Amino acid sequence: MSYTKIFVIMASTLLFLFVGKPVAFAQQDIEPDFSNFDDPDAKPVNKAKVAVEAEPPCGTCSGELPKTKNQEQLKTVIKETKKQATVKAVKEKTPPKRKQESCVTCGRKKVADKTYLEKATGESGWNQFPEIMAYSNSSQVENMIAWATSHHFSSSQGYCYRYVKQALCGAERPKCKPGALVKEYLKGNPVFADLPSSVPQNKRIGSNAIKALEAEGFKNLLADPTTADLIKNPASAPKGAILIYAGGKNGGHIEIKTSERTKGSYISDFSEPNSILKNELAGRASHRYQLVGVMIKPMGS
Amino acid sequence: MKIMPFLLSLSISSSAFADPTVFKNITEAETKLAGYTVADIDGDKQRLAEGKDLKINEIFSDLEAISALLVKQKLTEELALQMERACLLASLHDGSNYAVDIILTIYQKNKSIFEKAAQRLHPYDRKNLMDVFKGKDNESKNGNG
Numbered sequence: 001m002s003y004t005k006i007f008v009i010m011a012s013t014l015l016f017l018f019v020g021k022p023v024a025f026a027q028q029d030i031e032p033d034f035s036n037f038d039d040p041d042a043k044p045v046n047k048a049k050v051a052v053e054a055e056p057p058c059g060t061c062s063g064e065l066p067k068t069k070n071q072e073q074l075k076t077v078i079k080e081t082k083k084q085a086t087v088k089a090v091k092e093k094t095p096p097k098r099k100q101e102s103c104v105t106c107g108r109k110k111v112a113d114k115t116y117l118e119k120a121t122g123e124s125g126w127n128q129f130p131e132i133m134a135y136s137n138s139s140q141v142e143n144m145i146a147w148a149t150s151h152h153f154s155s156s157q158g159y160c161y162r163y164v165k166q167a168l169c170g171a172e173r174p175k176c177k178p179g180a181l182v183k184e185y186l187k188g189n190p191v192f193a194d195l196p197s198s199v200p201q202n203k204r205i206g207s208n209a210i211k212a213l214e215a216e217g218f219k220n221l222l223a224d225p226t227t228a229d230l231i232k233n234p235a236s237a238p239k240g241a242i243l244i245y246a247g248g249k250n251g252g253h254i255e256i257k258t259s260e261r262t263k264g265s266y267i268s269d270f271s272e273p274n275s276i277l278k279n280e281l282a283g284r285a286s287h288r289y290q291l292v293g294v295m296i297k298p299m300g301s
Numbered sequence: 302m303k304i305m306p307f308l309l310s311l312s313i314s315s316s317a318f319a320d321p322t323v324f325k326n327i328t329e330a331e332t333k334l335a336g337y338t339v340a341d342i343d344g345d346k347q348r349l350a351e352g353k354d355l356k357i358n359e360i361f362s363d364l365e366a367i368s369a370l371l372v373k374q375k376l377t378e379e380l381a382l383q384m385e386r387a388c389l390l391a392s393l394h395d396g397s398n399y400a401v402d403i404i405l406t407i408y409q410k411n412k413s414i415f416e417k418a419a420q421r422l423h424p425y426d427r428k429n430l431m432d433v434f435k436g437k438d439n440e441s442k443n444g445n446g
Contacts, residue, residue, distance in 0.1 A: 100423070103426055106423065154429065155392045155433060156396055156397045156437075158433075158441075189444040190445045252445075281355070281357070282357065283394075
């Protein structure tokens, strides 16, 4: 073999190795990348030429494509996941059922504890006042006490004057029972006109229970010096007396003393063995009142 | 040195007039009220005999402090429940329901919260207390006659 032949073979081999590649790319319909042409290690980037041809018109696009089995399964899974997420969210939003509190007032009866009963000071002394004794022992007072005893709550509802009015009438509004302590249902509201300014003025007119009872023939024993000395506290008041207090938050308080000394109780819309003024176990709740009226209706013996 | 007696007298006077019950937040108030039991109220007889201050007065002070706290903070259902419990406990010895009078303005502004909270009370307590709230609410508007 001549040197010329060897040279030609070598040259054609080298030509195939270096120049033949673009030819190969062209054959495979792959566009060579010349951006890194100087880099010997650069690899060709596959940039396949996509033949752009006009697509045939879609015949089924307007209608719904038939669902494959996988699509239906996927839909079911999504549905279930959504359902679980909703249930979880609701559970998180709903607070756990809280504990029910145990009963505080069930089976609690107010029993007069003699240790804490208000002490009536000195002898009663009412025997020297026959018109007062006649009132205390009258059937009208008994009827009033009977009504009050059977119509009250366990604790105050804010209707003390209403319940005392009814007891004095022996009936509910509007008519009083014949022979009751008062002829007409007492007018005026509240017991004492020291209500806050938020209460309308027309609600305060004639609001003093003392005036209303005086109009029915009652007498305030605290206003008379001969009887006022005998009343040191509510327990000293005679049986059947209507006790009127100033103070409190909503226009005073009124209650009926059901017995002489400390035997009975004090009733309005609630009943207590002690008066509202001298209920030591009530702490400072009882310190906010002031006794301003001890009302009885003098009667002939 | 002249300022020392002044500071001393100032600190003494400020402590003398300081309010004994002040709650920093709602949670503190809830915890305090939740701690009261029927036994506390029953124990007042013994405290009265010994000349000690009564638990019922402590409840009143707490309710007053909460009323002050709720001027700035919002009432929660839990606190409303504890206030209702405190009122029921106080009513065992105080028939005039002074505790309800203390918190009446709060009740008037948050009736729905109080009613919802009352669902957790015993039905007997719930009826008693809600009647008292409604009656006192009416009393404040229309008087007691």
